[in-house]
Amino acid sequence: MSVKRYAHGSRVPGWDRAADLAKDPALIPDPERTEVPPALRAEIEAHMANYPDRRSAALPALEAAQRVHGWCSPEAIEQVACVMRVTPGYLDSVATFYDMLENAPAGRHSVYVCTNISCSLRGADELCEEMIRAAQGDEEINVRAFECLGACDIAPMASVDGIYVGPLELSDVPALLQDIRAERPVLPDKQLGRRPVADPRANSREYPLHPAAPAQRGRGA
Amino acid sequence: MTGSSPLLLFTDIDEPGLNTREVYERRGGYESMRKALAMSPEDVLAQLEASQIRGRGGAGFAMGTKISFLPKGAIDKYLVCNADESEPGTFKDRELMQKTPHTLIEGIIIASYAAGASRSFIYIRGEYVQQADALDAALAEAREAGYIGERILGSEHSLSLVVHRGAGAYICGEETGLLDSLEGKRGNPRLKPPFPANQGLYQGPTLINNVETLSTVPAIMKMGGDEYAKLGVERSTGTKLVSVSGHVQRPGNYEIELGVPAREIIYGLAGGPPEGRSVKCWFPGGSSSPVLTADDLDISYDFDSLAKARTMLGSGAIIVVDDSTPILAVALKVAKFYRHESCGKCTPCREGTNWTVKMLERIEVGEATPMDLEIMASVQEHIMGNCLCVLGDAMAMPISSLISKFRGEFEEHIEAARMRRGMAPGETNGDGALAAQGAG
Numbered sequence: 001m002s003v004k005r006y007a008h009g010s011r012v013p014g015w016d017r018a019a020d021l022a023k024d025p026a027l028i029p030d031p032e033r034t035e036v037p038p039a040l041r042a043e044i045e046a047h048m049a050n051y052p053d054r055r056s057a058a059l060p061a062l063e064a065a066q067r068v069h070g071w072c073s074p075e076a077i078e079q080v081a082c083v084m085r086v087t088p089g090y091l092d093s094v095a096t097f098y099d100m101l102e103n104a105p106a107g108r109h110s111v112y113v114c115t116n117i118s119c120s121l122r123g124a125d126e127l128c129e130e131m132i133r134a135a136q137g138d139e140e141i142n143v144r145a146f147e148c149l150g151a152c153d154i155a156p157m158a159s160v161d162g163i164y165v166g167p168l169e170l171s172d173v174p175a176l177l178q179d180i181r182a183e184r185p186v187l188p189d190k191q192l193g194r195r196p197v198a199d200p201r202a203n204s205r206e207y208p209l210h211p212a213a214p215a216q217r218g219r220g221a
Numbered sequence: 222m223t224g225s226s227p228l229l230l231f232t233d234i235d236e237p238g239l240n241t242r243e244v245y246e247r248r249g250g251y252e253s254m255r256k257a258l259a260m261s262p263e264d265v266l267a268q269l270e271a272s273q274i275r276g277r278g279g280a281g282f283a284m285g286t287k288i289s290f291l292p293k294g295a296i297d298k299y300l301v302c303n304a305d306e307s308e309p310g311t312f313k314d315r316e317l318m319q320k321t322p323h324t325l326i327e328g329i330i331i332a333s334y335a336a337g338a339s340r341s342f343i344y345i346r347g348e349y350v351q352q353a354d355a356l357d358a359a360l361a362e363a364r365e366a367g368y369i370g371e372r373i374l375g376s377e378h379s380l381s382l383v384v385h386r387g388a389g390a391y392i393c394g395e396e397t398g399l400l401d402s403l404e405g406k407r408g409n410p411r412l413k414p415p416f417p418a419n420q421g422l423y424q425g426p427t428l429i430n431n432v433e434t435l436s437t438v439p440a441i442m443k444m445g446g447d448e449y450a451k452l453g454v455e456r457s458t459g460t461k462l463v464s465v466s467g468h469v470q471r472p473g474n475y476e477i478e479l480g481v482p483a484r485e486i487i488y489g490l491a492g493g494p495p496e497g498r499s500v501k502c503w504f505p506g507g508s509s510s511p512v513l514t515a516d517d518l519d520i521s522y523d524f525d526s527l528a529k530a531r532t533m534l535g536s537g538a539i540i541v542v543d544d545s546t547p548i549l550a551v552a553l554k555v556a557k558f559y560r561h562e563s564c565g566k567c568t569p570c571r572e573g574t575n576w577t578v579k580m581l582e583r584i585e586v587g588e589a590t591p592m593d594l595e596i597m598a599s600v601q602e603h604i605m606g607n608c609l610c611v612l613g614d615a616m617a618m619p620i621s622s623l624i625s626k627f628r629g630e631f632e633e634h635i636e637a638a639r640m641r642r643g644m645a646p647g648e649t650n651g652d653g654a655l656a657a658q659g660a661g
Binding site (some may be wrong): 003006008009010011012013014015050051052053055056057058059060062063078093094095098099100101107112116117118120121122147148149150151152153155159161162163164166192196197198200201202203204205207208 | 227231232233234235236237301306307308309310311312314315316319320340346347348349350351383385386387388390391402403404405406407408423464465466467468471472473474475476490491508538540542546548551554555558560561562563564565566571572574575578579
């Protein structure tokens, strides 16, 4: 993922999507004229009911819309704005701030490869390059270098649609991509959920491995 | 010795089904909640104060004192659990939430009772999908059992709890950035004061605690605050989860008693660097803590000893770097991370992180002179203390420490890179090492 920066290098997230001042600001969408898929509407309304202030539902609502539309497209933002009764501009400001919200069309499957310090010390930069190279041309798979994912115990690692796998070798890359394409659990033996805690004193006896996660939370699922 | 210290959080944590209420209660779960609800909120707070537990998220502020800052009286108060575990090198909360989510929920019930909060939220980073799912499932069970809701177990205490998923931003681990994000905005930090204890979520008094801190609360209630305070050392009581990563043979989470020597953790528990390599430097508390070197391995791992060594315990994340790694690569990795995560609100942080990356890149390609090290050090000084939050400081502290402790290596690198650069255009130097180092 290339991050757009000012010419001298710094940035404020979302700066490159400045408002068009020649246009009137978009208002809260008219519910009569905005079609929202019923399931999406129900999910957003359920999130809004969780909070004293409905705007708190912005992140879960955008995440839900992204699952439906593949990214935070103008149409997705319009639908969320309509249900939440806020302006599209407000949601745009939120969507451009967070790394997991896509502001351009993206593949249905997200592969985040951690390239932060602990993973990098164990070869993550090479892994990420190899992963990007191997997935090139496959529009369904969105490989991104990502900041620390909180799994340095399985470094180098990646998150595939929310499932953490590691430690990964360069030779794991083909199998990992095959699993994604076949829509089956990725590298079941390397999934984090199956790992016991490292501290040898934590468990008084050996326990069976946790079962591999049965399903993947694919974006289109 | 770590071998004899008790385990409070990790006891049989891999027992199958511990994530369910059935197994958790069979092992004595939710007993502490019953005990607490039978006491007065003041008495519960007194137990937490007696335990002297300090926050496990990074700042190390005394939890009991923090609760006592909340105004008294019948106003809407909030409890927010900070589960936005994003400090590079930290992965302890992930283990707790995934394997024993009910411990956290029980801790939240007890802490909210002591604080008089009736609404609570767990702000979990969006990347932790499986952990948030585990929390949601546990929350549904707790609700069904009447532990979350109106008048819990017939007491006067009512509590709602929502698991709120973030969407990927390090800055949302900063408590006021977290609050803005939870209110549905960009996660920009707020000016302090007012502090969240007075004006936090929705402008109401808010208690914010880390996952590990809250997960320890049931153990404190079970054993009593005074007993808990006997663990560890003075002013650093109790046990602590440490996440050890980088160049060690057994990376992972370990529960230690505060005050054990760092060597015991890095070599004894995590196995030290691979055969034939040695420790070059280590971050004692996440990537934002100033580094220590092999000479400091015998330091006592507790809040005050590390502060005295001009670094910090932070989140308890030890990152070990061995002697095969060029220090420039480490500095560049750290600086690039903070540049990416700066929210852009305060100029010293937004521009300072960027300038630091650019100067390090100049060193890498041989465009720097030794004077650039002075300039870079002065940029760090101009970031520290000059922003709304400490994200900029979080880069400035480790970068300053890397420059001051490895100055010789930086200077050698500058000279070597300049020599290579002095070669005729297009001429290769037949040495791929620099390119490999530049991978950071």
